[in-house]
Each structure stands twice: as structure tokens, then as C-alpha cells.
Amino acid sequence: xRRTDDIKIFYNGTIYSKFIPLxxxxxxxxxxxxxxxxxKSEEAMELYGKKVVTFVNLNKRIVIPGFVDSHIHLDDLGGxxxxxxxxxxxxxxxxxxxxxxxxxxxxxxxxxxxxxxDQESFSEGRWPNRGDIDKVETGIxxxxxxxxxxxxxINTKMLEYLNSNVFPDPIFPVSPDGKLSGVVKEEAAWFxxxxxxxxxxxxxxxxxxxxxYLLSLGITSVGFVSCxxxxxxxxxxxxxxxxxxxxxxxKDECMDRLEDLRNKVGSNTYLQINGIKLxxxxxxxxxxxxxxxxxxxxxxxxxxxxxNSEKLIGTFERLKGKRAQFAIHAIGDKxxxxxxxxxxxxxxxxxxxxxxxxxxxxxxxxxxxxxxLGIGVSVQPAFVIDDWWxxxxxxxxxxxxxxxxxxxxxxxxxxxxxTDSPVSSPDPWLSVDAxxxxxxxxxxxxxEYSANERVDLSTALYLYTAGSAxxxxxxxxxxxEVGNFADFAILSKDPFDTQNLRSVKVVETIIGGITRFxxx
Numbered sequence: 212x213r214r215t216d217d218i219k220i221f222y223n224g225t226i227y228s229k230f231i232p233l234x235x236x237x238x239x240x241x242x243x244x245x246x247x248x249x250x251k252s253e254e255a256m257e258l259y260g261k262k263v264v265t266f267v268n269l270n271k272r273i274v275i276p277g278f279v280d281s282h283i284h285l286d287d288l289g290g291x292x293x294x295x296x297x298x299x300x301x302x303x304x305x306x307x308x309x310x311x312x313x314x315x316x317x318x319x320x321x322x323x324x325x326x327x328x329d330q331e332s333f334s335e336g337r338w339p340n341r342g343d344i345d346k347v348e349t350g351i352x353x354x355x356x357x358x359x360x361x362x363x364x365i366n367t368k369m370l371e372y373l374n375s376n377v378f379p380d381p382i383f384p385v386s387p388d389g390k391l392s393g394v395v396k397e398e399a400a401w402f403x404x405x406x407x408x409x410x411x412x413x414x415x416x417x418x419x420x421x422x423x424y425l426l427s428l429g430i431t432s433v434g435f436v437s438c439x440x441x442x443x444x445x446x447x448x449x450x451x452x453x454x455x456x457x458x459x460x461x462k463d464e465c466m467d468r469l470e471d472l473r474n475k476v477g478s479n480t481y482l483q484i485n486g487i488k489l490x491x492x493x494x495x496x497x498x499x500x501x502x503x504x505x506x507x508x509x510x511x512x513x514x515x516x517x518x519n520s521e522k523l524i525g526t527f528e529r530l531k532g533k534r535a536q537f538a539i540h541a542i543g544d545k546x547x548x549x550x551x552x553x554x555x556x557x558x559x560x561x562x563x564x565x566x567x568x569x570x571x572x573x574x575x576x577x578x579x580x581x582x583x584l585g586i587g588v589s590v591q592p593a594f595v596i597d598d599w600w601x602x603x604x605x606x607x608x609x610x611x612x613x614x615x616x617x618x619x620x621x622x623x624x625x626x627x628x629x630t631d632s633p634v635s636s637p638d639p640w641l642s643v644d645a646x647x648x649x650x651x652x653x654x655x656x657x658x659e660y661s662a663n664e665r666v667d668l669s670t671a672l673y674l675y676t677a678g679s680a681x682x683x684x685x686x687x688x689x690x691x692e693v694g695n696f697a698d699f700a701i702l703s704k705d706p707f708d709t710q711n712l713r714s715v716k717v718v719e720t721i722i723g724g725i726t727r728f729x730x731x
Contacts, residue, residue, distance in 0.1 A: 361499060437462050440461075614661070
């Protein structure tokens with residue numbers, strides 16, 4: 212029987228219920244955590260006004276479906292809000308100063324974790340090394356992660372945790388004198404990151420910080436990639452209090468616990484374990500994304516392919532019957548080839564809506580295969596802004612279809628927008644602006660070769676809501692329609708009526724009919 216004390220009427224607004232086709236209504240009525248009515252305010256009042264209800268006058272304000280970020284590192288985002296922020300450092304000297312100042316302000320920390328530097332921006336024209344870091348800090352371990360999360364630099368104290376582990380070049384480079392440089396890439400970087408996080412603790416604080424921040428941005432659902440077992444434990448008990456809807460893709464080391472963790476989560480509208488995150492290759496910034504042809508700025512390097520198609524097929528078979536959706540990191544075209552080949556050679560009954568994360572260096576022959584095989588793609592438009600050096604890495608020809616959006620959308624590939632935060636900012640309006648303008652304001656060189664990868668505003672917002680919801684295999688989020696979750700954001704202005712998309716702010720975020728954030 213319907214409960215009338217849970218009914219709320221939101222009326223007198225401009226509510227974009229979905230973006231393709233672009234549809235607006237004046238009012239929505241929520242009953243519990245779901246939407247029961249969409250339409251005119253007058254009709255909502257006639258149908259529900261005499262019941263026991265809560266009236267919310269939107270005062271002509273703009274409402275949109277909550278953003279759905281299909282690829283985010285929730286724990287790392289929280290860490291970036293609490294750890295040393297190295298974003299924007301223009302030199303190793305500046306990086307060292309921030310490290311020094313951070314320890315002065317936090318004298319009791321047991322380890323210093325920093326995030327966000329990019330050697331491409333350093334005036335010294337080189338990578339930092341452990342000698343640089345040792346000049347500032349030798350007493351406690353230091354782990355400073357490059358913004359792409361595929362490389363880091365550590366100090367000698369952190370290096371002591373290496374013990375008997377051995378990592379080959381190029382993921383553990385050595386100096387000309389044959390000594391370890393302190394730069395660590397890929398598996399080596401992840402090894403030391405796990406050690407640093409173990410020492411630091413505070414996982415719960417980081418998840419809480421990240422959730423609150425995302426809610427303030429109007430993000431109501433996320434695909435939490437590389438989610439650890441400890442994060443599942445916390446979110447399964449506390450997720451409903453946080454309010455953010457989380458769809459988890461476990462780290463590969465949690466693979467054998469998939470069913471146990473699902474049983475632990477049970478029926479939970481705030482946490483769902485979708486599957487497993489896999490890495491096929493590395494990142495362009497670290498020079499580890501796997502390319503068919505060498506990097507334009509390094510003729511000796513074609514990146515690293517961690518999982519070829521045979522290994523991928525073996526992993527697919529290993530989880531046969533476990534209802535695991537695979538979210539597969541593949542940036543370079545050689546990595547994308549491996550995923551396509553593996554999926555094409557695997558029994559479709561085994562795979563559940565596989566998806567590629569990033570799909571950055573796209574070729575024309577990829578698009579029809581992605582569509583034919585039902586492989587979805589989660590893209591990050593903000594990388595066009597952040598990776599300002601992309602043309603130098605890839606060359607002009609490969610840049611034409613790199614960081615694709617319009618090509619994949621036009622090819623009817625299942626597609627969603629995400630941020631990979633904290634690799635890029637989680638602010639949706641930065642990504643929407645990047646999708647629409649493709650770095651024009653920032654004068655990014657890649658725009659010269661790939662302006663056709665722009666999309667219009669309706670498409671960008673669709674991909675950031677219903678498109679990403681489809682990637683997460685959930686039809687109850689991403690649009691404001693009868694039967695869907697009442698997850699939406701109230702905005703400061705209409706994005707269709709401004710020249711500056713980045714100026715749009717979130718006034719209030721509502722999830723399941725409950726206000727989870729309200730600007731003061």
C-alpha cells in the first residue's frame with residue numbers, strides 16, 4: 212500500500228528529465244526514493260495536493276538528473292583531498308617546497324603521500340628522483356604520485372619497503388650509475404602506494420571526504436574502479452548514510468572474493484558490485500600505454516602490454532558464471548586491439564557488457580568492432596585539457612581520433628563520460644565544457660587535428676547521465692522518469708543559457724528524494 216507521508220511535490224521549475232531527446236517538465240513527484248510523476252505543476256497538485264505531502268517550490272530554478280561518473284577512484288579522490296596536493300607544480304623546486312611545508316604543518320604524519328605532479332610541466336625538463344626527495348625528507352617514507360596514477364617518485368626511506376620484491380625496467384628505472392632512481396611505474400608504483408596507504412590508514416575518512424565532495428558537485432552515482440575489499444566492507448555498512456550510489460569494480464586481487472563480497476553487500480541500493488577492473492596497458496603520460504607504432508617523441512618505446520588477448524581470455528574464463536562485468540583499462544591502440552581480440556574469441560554467454568576504460572588512441576577500424584561486440588567505452592573529455600602534450604607524444608596522424616567522443620557516439624557504441632578522478636577534476640562542468648569545446652579556451656594543440664570530436668551540450672549531458680548509467684548496467688538512474696530513483700541536482704543557472712559552462716554551480720543535491728547537499 213502506498214505511503215503518503217513519503218510523497219514530495221517539486222514544482223514550478225525547469226526540469227530537464229532527460230537530454231536525448233531534450234525533455235523538460237515543470238514538476239516531479241517522489242514517493243519514497245522513486246519518482247512517481249513527471250509533468251505540469253498544475254497536474255501534480257491536482258493528483259497529489261490533497262494527500263499528506265511535502266511541497267518544494269523550485270522557484271523557476273533548473274533541475275537536471277544527477278551526474279553519473281562511470282569511472283572514478285573514490286578512495287584516491289578522498290586521499291587527494293587529505294594528502295599533499297602537488298597539482299600545478301611548475302618545477303621540482305616547487306614540488307620540494309610543498310613537501311617541506313606540508314610536513315611542517317603535519318609533523319605527526321607517519322608517511323607523506325602526495326598526488327598530482329606532472330614532469331612535463333617542470334622547468335627543469337626532467338623527472339624528479341629520490342635524490343630530490345631525500346634532500347627534503349629522509350626520516351619518514353615519502354610517496355609522490357604522478358597525476359595519471361601510473362608513476363610516482365619515492366624517497367630512500369620508502370624504498371626500504373621493497374624487501375625481496377624485484378621489478379624490471381622500465382617500471383623501475385635506474386640512474387646512469389646503475390642505482391634505483393626512485394621513479395616507479397605501473398606495478399612498482401602500485402606496490403609502494405599500497406605500502407604508503409597501509410602506513411597512513413584513514414581509508415574510511417577518505418571515502419567519506421570523497422563522497423561529500425562529489426555530492427556537492429551534483430554527482431549522485433559513480434563507478435568505483437579498482438575498489439578494494441576494505442572499501443566494500445565500509446560501504447556495505449555505511450553507504451546509505453553517505454548517500455552516494457556506488458557501483459564497484461574490484462581490484463584483480465579481490466577477484467576470488469567476488470561472490471563472498473556480493474553476499475556481504477546483499478540487497479543494497481547504495482552499493483552494487485558490478486565486476487572486476489583489469490589493466491591491459493599503462494598511460495600515455497608515463498610512456499607505458501601500449502602502441503602499435505613507437506611514441507612520436509621516443510622512437511625506442513612502444514609502451515607495455517600487460518595482458519595480451521590470451522591472458523584476457525583466461526581471466527574471462529576464470530570468472531565464468533560469476534556475473535562479472537569487466538572494466539578493462541586500455542589506452543593505446545595495441546591495448547584496444549587486445550581487448551577486441553579477446554572479446555571476439557570468447558563465448559558471448561560468458562561476458563556481461565564488457566567495457567573499455569579510456570580507449571584513448573582510437574583507430575577507424577576499432578569503432579565497428581566495438582559496436583558489433585557490444586563493448587562499451589568510458590571516456591574522459593577532461594584529458595584533452597590535462598594532457599596538453601598529447602600531440603607531441605602521438606604525432607599529428609594519431610591525434611586525429613585520439614581522446615574520442617563524437618566518433619564513438621556516432622558509431623552507436625555504448626558510451627559514457629567520466630573523470631578518472633583524481634586523475635582529473637571530478638567537477639562535471641569541467642568535463643562537459645571539455646566535451647563541447649575540446650580545449651579551445653586553453654588553446655590545446657590537439658584541437659587543430661580533432662575538432663570533429665566535439666559534441667553538443669545535449670549529447671555531453673546525456674553521456675554524463677543516462678550514457679554512464681547504461682555503462683553501469685542500471686536503468687533506474689541517469690534520467691528523471693517515472694519509476695527511476697529520485698536522484699537530481701538543482702543548479703544556479705541554466706547550462707543551455709550560458710556561454711561559460713564552468714560557471715554553473717550546484718545549489719542542492721537530492722538522492723532518493725532526500726537532500727544530501729545544500730549550498731550555504
